[in-house]
Amino acid sequence: MRSLFTTCWILLAAAGTVAAQAPGEAAAPVDSPAVAAIREANPTTPLELAETAGLMVDLGRVDLAIEYLNKLLSDKPSDDDLVKMQAKLGSGPLIRLQTLPELQPAGTEVAKLVFAAVEKLTRNPAFLQAQVDALASSDDVAVRRASIALRGAGAAAIEPLLLAYAGSDNPATRDAALKIILQLGQDAEAPLWGALDSTDPSIKAAALSALGALRSTRSLDVLVGPAVAADEAPEVRRAASKAVVDIVGEPASTSDVEKFLTKRIERYLAGEPVFAGGPFAELDVWTWSDAAPHLTKKTLSMADASTVWTAHLARDLAAIDPQNPQNARLRMVTALQSVIALDGPNAEIKGTPADAAAQQLGAASVAEALDYALTHPRMTMAAIAACRWLGEQGDLAALAPRNGQPSALAAALSHGAYRVKAAAADAVLALNPTSPYPGSSALIEALLSFAKTSGERIAVIADPDSTRAQELAGRLTELGYTVLTRRGRRELFDAAYSTPDVELIFISDAVDRPGAFEMVQILHHDKRTANTPVGVIPWIEDYSRWQVRLTDDPYALALIRAHDAEGLTGQIQQMYAQQGRLLVDANEREARGDRALDSLAALAAEPKYKFYDLLLYEAEIADLIRDPASMEAAAALLSNLATPVAQSALVETASEVVRPLVERQMCAKAFADAVQRKGLQLTREQILRQYDRYNASEIYDRETQQVLASLLDTMEASAKGVRLDQPGLVQPVMEEVEK
Numbered sequence: 001m002r003s004l005f006t007t008c009w010i011l012l013a014a015a016g017t018v019a020a021q022a023p024g025e026a027a028a029p030v031d032s033p034a035v036a037a038i039r040e041a042n043p044t045t046p047l048e049l050a051e052t053a054g055l056m057v058d059l060g061r062v063d064l065a066i067e068y069l070n071k072l073l074s075d076k077p078s079d080d081d082l083v084k085m086q087a088k089l090g091s092g093p094l095i096r097l098q099t100l101p102e103l104q105p106a107g108t109e110v111a112k113l114v115f116a117a118v119e120k121l122t123r124n125p126a127f128l129q130a131q132v133d134a135l136a137s138s139d140d141v142a143v144r145r146a147s148i149a150l151r152g153a154g155a156a157a158i159e160p161l162l163l164a165y166a167g168s169d170n171p172a173t174r175d176a177a178l179k180i181i182l183q184l185g186q187d188a189e190a191p192l193w194g195a196l197d198s199t200d201p202s203i204k205a206a207a208l209s210a211l212g213a214l215r216s217t218r219s220l221d222v223l224v225g226p227a228v229a230a231d232e233a234p235e236v237r238r239a240a241s242k243a244v245v246d247i248v249g250e251p252a253s254t255s256d257v258e259k260f261l262t263k264r265i266e267r268y269l270a271g272e273p274v275f276a277g278g279p280f281a282e283l284d285v286w287t288w289s290d291a292a293p294h295l296t297k298k299t300l301s302m303a304d305a306s307t308v309w310t311a312h313l314a315r316d317l318a319a320i321d322p323q324n325p326q327n328a329r330l331r332m333v334t335a336l337q338s339v340i341a342l343d344g345p346n347a348e349i350k351g352t353p354a355d356a357a358a359q360q361l362g363a364a365s366v367a368e369a370l371d372y373a374l375t376h377p378r379m380t381m382a383a384i385a386a387c388r389w390l391g392e393q394g395d396l397a398a399l400a401p402r403n404g405q406p407s408a409l410a411a412a413l414s415h416g417a418y419r420v421k422a423a424a425a426d427a428v429l430a431l432n433p434t435s436p437y438p439g440s441s442a443l444i445e446a447l448l449s450f451a452k453t454s455g456e457r458i459a460v461i462a463d464p465d466s467t468r469a470q471e472l473a474g475r476l477t478e479l480g481y482t483v484l485t486r487r488g489r490r491e492l493f494d495a496a497y498s499t500p501d502v503e504l505i506f507i508s509d510a511v512d513r514p515g516a517f518e519m520v521q522i523l524h525h526d527k528r529t530a531n532t533p534v535g536v537i538p539w540i541e542d543y544s545r546w547q548v549r550l551t552d553d554p555y556a557l558a559l560i561r562a563h564d565a566e567g568l569t570g571q572i573q574q575m576y577a578q579q580g581r582l583l584v585d586a587n588e589r590e591a592r593g594d595r596a597l598d599s600l601a602a603l604a605a606e607p608k609y610k611f612y613d614l615l616l617y618e619a620e621i622a623d624l625i626r627d628p629a630s631m632e633a634a635a636a637l638l639s640n641l642a643t644p645v646a647q648s649a650l651v652e653t654a655s656e657v658v659r660p661l662v663e664r665q666m667c668a669k670a671f672a673d674a675v676q677r678k679g680l681q682l683t684r685e686q687i688l689r690q691y692d693r694y695n696a697s698e699i700y701d702r703e704t705q706q707v708l709a710s711l712l713d714t715m716e717a718s719a720k721g722v723r724l725d726q727p728g729l730v731q732p733v734m735e736e737v738e739k
Helices: 002-015 033-041 046-058 062-074 079-089 091-099 106-122 125-134 140-167 171-195 201-213 217-228 234-248 254-269 302-320 325-343 353-361 363-374 377-393 408-412 418-431 441-451 466-478 489-497 516-525 540-549 565-582 586-605 607-612 614-626 631-641 644-654 661-678 684-695 702-718 727-738
Strands: 282-288 295-301 458-462 482-486 502-508 534-537 556-558
Touching: 033 046, 046 062, 046 079, 046 091, 062 106, 079 091, 079 106, 091 106, 106 125, 106 140, 125 140, 140 171, 140 201, 140 295, 171 201, 171 217, 171 282, 171 295, 201 217, 201 234, 217 234, 217 254, 217 302, 254 302, 254 325, 282 302, 295 302, 295 325, 302 325, 302 565, 325 353, 325 363, 325 377, 353 363, 353 377, 363 377, 363 408, 377 408, 377 418, 377 565, 408 418, 408 441, 418 441, 418 565, 418 586, 441 586, 441 607, 441 614, 458 466, 458 489, 466 482, 466 502, 466 565, 482 489, 489 502, 489 516, 502 516, 516 534, 540 556, 556 565, 586 607, 586 614, 586 631, 614 631, 614 644, 631 644, 631 661, 644 661, 644 684, 644 702, 661 702, 684 702
Parallel strands: 458 482, 458 502, 502 534, 534 556
Antiparallel strands: 282 295
8 A cells, every 4th residue: 555655646746737627517527547546546445545535635635534534433443443543644644634625524523533542652551661661671772662651641641650760670761761751841840749648658658759759839829848758758758858849949847848738728627728720620639549640630629639638637637646646637537528529428438548537537526526516617518427437337326415415417407508417417317326315306406407399400590670580581591490489688588498409699799778788698507508609790890899799608609690691591501619628409309309209208217206296397298299309208207197187187188179180189188198197187077078079079080089988987987887977966976086
């Protein structure tokens, strides 16, 4: 094939350019000798097809170039063939295919296919290890190719490079590995930070040495601790000390390091950003595991990355003086925060550094940490993790009162943050107490609040100008929200507190008595809306002033009035970004609502849980049956309660002819079960009304009549077969039923 292309180029040079077609002619292109020779060669491999497509472009036959590119795509070449193609052609011809307008979309598809295969290969651990092994070759060309491949892999190459730098017996390999790490520059820093989690002194020392050689001033926070920590291996302390000297020019004393780390941690916990970036900026955070693959990357928000960084510093501070109880507690709290930042609010705590710190200090210290976190908004993720850890331990002592007050875990059941309350409820249900404990009613209140979800995404608007309110409501509706518009204070608060599904609140600065600022404060001091994002929409000339006024509220934001859905979407993303890991979407709320109903039903069914006294909440439980999403579980729960309110709710729901038949049948069955469990609990008036409904049902379908008849059958069976619609018999029978 190579000689064929050489011949084609000779023919092309001799013939000059392809003869131009006369103006106005529409005849099909005629193959030049060069084109004919190439077509006769019948290229088939991916490399041949790609080369041929490029030649056809040069010969003025874009139509044939596209034909060859489409054949390449239809052949579905393997990743190996695509990588060989890139190695042969280089990136230039592929970029040309991607950028020539007349070759689209086939040119772009081919280029993307090749680049994806190359990307996949350069991230393959076996390939990267082979390139590191090639650094020891005596073949300069092989070493150069391996170096190019490793540099091209970027941060993904740090693990094999670091392992070679730390443990290779070949000095040339170690030197080459360090050289490539230094060439990667800032791309190498984050993976090297992650390698400091290693328990292998040689790995940790190698990472410290590399950071020092990079002169990485950003790394100073994580270098100073190991330099003075008494428990660190000598090689780790030496590497860290040298790195500090390389960066700042002089060694650091233990007292200076303690002061430095303490001040840094305090500033970060107070909200000072560790890393620069906007509200949507993200950072790759790497963690090290002793099991391969050692380095794992997670892309986090800047806030979560800062949380992980702060936990690293607190760990280093605690290692300097292991006997310092204050530093040990700080290490545990920040480690708890870090677990949620890394793995999300549903993360298992067992087996993490946070678990190790908690086991070392004990459950009482975790409870104290939870108590502290519940009152400090920046420690909310630590509260979530502490609840989960206490639930994982299975020790009912976590619910024991403290100084006559409910335990921290019981107190968390009433917290304003949805996720804290959810983690606390999960923990208490996992502990499964069967005797009273202080604060037990908060569990029922939490479960009921979860059960009230409708699965909707609700936004509330407060604006006295109805035209502006409707304009904003229309855009929110386009984006999939159910919108509640309100003009005044009381209406706004009623709407905001009405359901756990309120995700966003928008307030115009034109509202009065109280004003917008006071409304924000009231909303964020109420546990039901403490973490709900609120956007204040001022007049444009007041925007800067409102930005300043809302600076100290992490869940409030000044907004410029959006005039299209795209602008509003960007503002909503900013509002959600304020919640970070505390954000709960509609699907999760709906799933938790279902689980909450199941838990309530289980508590109502077992006598051992009677101390929860669900009768106090029967009216709220009865309201749940109105929602089709929760009707089935609510019917089962009301059947277990079997109180007058519960039986009445079941009868009324079963009698609503506008409801689907299956729902009415379900409620009728639940009513029969309730009567069998505790007897008939309805009043004379309710019973007679049910006879009236049945007598008026002749206009309805047969299935509806059967449902209404089944309700009367249940009532009469409980009343010993007496017709309760006969006035002379009703009162004596009811007296007998009551007995």
